[in-house]
Amino acid sequence: MTDVWIAGAGMTRFGKRNETLPDLIAEAAFAALADARIDEPETIVVGAMNPEEFTGDGNFGSLINTHLGFSRAPALRVETATSSGLAAFYAGFAAVASGLARTVLVVGGEKMSHLATPRVSEIIGRSIDPHERRYGTTMPALAGLITRAAMHRHGLTLREISQVAVKNHANAARNPYAHFQEPVTLEAVMESRIVADPLRLYHCCPISDGAAAVVLTAERRAVRVAGIGQGTDSIAIRYRSDLTSFRATQVAAQAAYRMAGFGPERVEVAELHDAFSPFEIISLEDTGLMAAGKAGRATLEGETALGGRLPVSPSGGLKARGHPLAATGIGQVVELCWQLRGEAGARQVQHARVGLAQSIGGLATNNWILLLEAAR
Amino acid sequence: MIESTIPASICPRCERLIVPPAARCPDHGTRMEAATVPNTGEVVSFTTLHSAPEGFRSPLHIALVELEGGARLFCHGQETKGVKIGSHVAVENVDSVYYFSHMGFADRARMFWRRAGARGEKVASISKSLVQGLFKGRSSGQS
Numbered sequence: 344m345t346d347v348w349i350a351g352a353g354m355t356r357f358g359k360r361n362e363t364l365p366d367l368i369a370e371a372a373f374a375a376l377a378d379a380r381i382d383e384p385e386t387i388v389v390g391a392m393n394p395e396e397f398t399g400d401g402n403f404g405s406l407i408n409t410h411l412g413f414s415r416a417p418a419l420r421v422e423t424a425t426s427s428g429l430a431a432f433y434a435g436f437a438a439v440a441s442g443l444a445r446t447v448l449v450v451g452g453e454k455m456s457h458l459a460t461p462r463v464s465e466i467i468g469r470s471i472d473p474h475e476r477r478y479g480t481t482m483p484a485l486a487g488l489i490t491r492a493a494m495h496r497h498g499l500t501l502r503e504i505s506q507v508a509v510k511n512h513a514n515a516a517r518n519p520y521a522h523f524q525e526p527v528t529l530e531a532v533m534e535s536r537i538v539a540d541p542l543r544l545y546h547c548c549p550i551s552d553g554a555a556a557v558v559l560t561a562e563r564r565a566v567r568v569a570g571i572g573q574g575t576d577s578i579a580i581r582y583r584s585d586l587t588s589f590r591a592t593q594v595a596a597q598a599a600y601r602m603a604g605f606g607p608e609r610v611e612v613a614e615l616h617d618a619f620s621p622f623e624i625i626s627l628e629d630t631g632l633m634a635a636g637k638a639g640r641a642t643l644e645g646e647t648a649l650g651g652r653l654p655v656s657p658s659g660g661l662k663a664r665g666h667p668l669a670a671t672g673i674g675q676v677v678e679l680c681w682q683l684r685g686e687a688g689a690r691q692v693q694h695a696r697v698g699l700a701q702s703i704g705g706l707a708t709n710n711w712i713l714l715l716e717a718a719r
Numbered sequence: 720m721i722e723s724t725i726p727a728s729i730c731p732r733c734e735r736l737i738v739p740p741a742a743r744c745p746d747h748g749t750r751m752e753a754a755t756v757p758n759t760g761e762v763v764s765f766t767t768l769h770s771a772p773e774g775f776r777s778p779l780h781i782a783l784v785e786l787e788g789g790a791r792l793f794c795h796g797q798e799t800k801g802v803k804i805g806s807h808v809a810v811e812n813v814d815s816v817y818y819f820s821h822m823g824f825a826d827r828a829r830m831f832w833r834r835a836g837a838r839g840e841k842v843a844s845i846s847k848s849l850v851q852g853l854f855k856g857r858s859s860g861q862s
Contacts, residue, residue: 487766
């Protein structure tokens, strides 16, 4: 297997954007190509969760390669619900690692803030099992059930969960690409309105637009893909025996560590999928970055803050950098690239050499773990 | 209403039960066989959704219930007041939607007696004499 390197990274600011989705994707793609000093990609992989419903666009791979002005570059559209970005990355990685391509542009984006919130919730909710959807189970509803079970079983507290949002908002205030630029207090999070008991508004990620892109190459560059893994679980929550940890993350992490030849002990910075704040705590434990039952306390004690033992989501995470679905996973890769190259500005994690990205698809039905390592 | 059964399916390989019945086991790809499960179980977790999706009224009470035998299913409820993780509930199908209702002590006792009765008069009479004995014992102790 050929080593795969990240030649360039770029992204749009996440948030409420007026541009069209193809324009957002173009902004990210040309930023990544410029960073890579590559004029034209050999092939293109586009991650997009639901452009058909959000913007009415179909045949998305061809729409994007033509919009970018690379209609001769073979384009492929990849989808695994909310983790579509890292799924697209995987397709690009596989093309370079296998020798099928030398340079691949991987880009992901989503635009949805122009629609009313209930409509967006309903479209995202289509990634839930059809039978369970008949009971009105939206993503926040399922996350509420999981949060209550985790609080009951592991003694996770509302304060610990809320600290994830406080920490991620503080990080986003140092990130010009983030949806939210203001810090929030623990009291504001804990007193925000209840969405799906016990989850409150400030425990949930916002509806964001945006795009992110990377260029992968077989040529040696500053950041190497050390490992990537996929893990799955049944789409039906009622088929699972455990609500409080995600098998899809655990399996993906094992596969990624196996490929990398090292374990969680070498990870110095992580970008985790906090679509709902308790998911960051669950994910810290599922990835082995923290021991089971310890991540809530560690978060409250500042271990995951910038300057802590293991900074988590210096970008601001899904909660505060924003969550434009298929852009999110690639946005995590962009952030880790900047971190490993020492270009993360006010939110730089000092001397980080190994980074981990985690992306959750659906309600943890199709998850990805990616390990990146700075070249020596 | 308290005790009845719910249609399910069982995997001939791993014996897992699924509600509502599915064609294939989600883990083994094997064809599932028809089965039934009791309509009583325990609450695994629950939530009250304050911004219900289109077609539902807010607040929406949703519970995930594990039925006896291990099959889990989602249910609606009239309320979640007094409901806890581990609460005993009965599940009822109304117009193809399952609803949970909290089983109080009286409901559970009634269910116990009904089951005892179903297993034959012998069990019922033993239980009856046990209770009578207990009552006699207590009254004699008090006097």
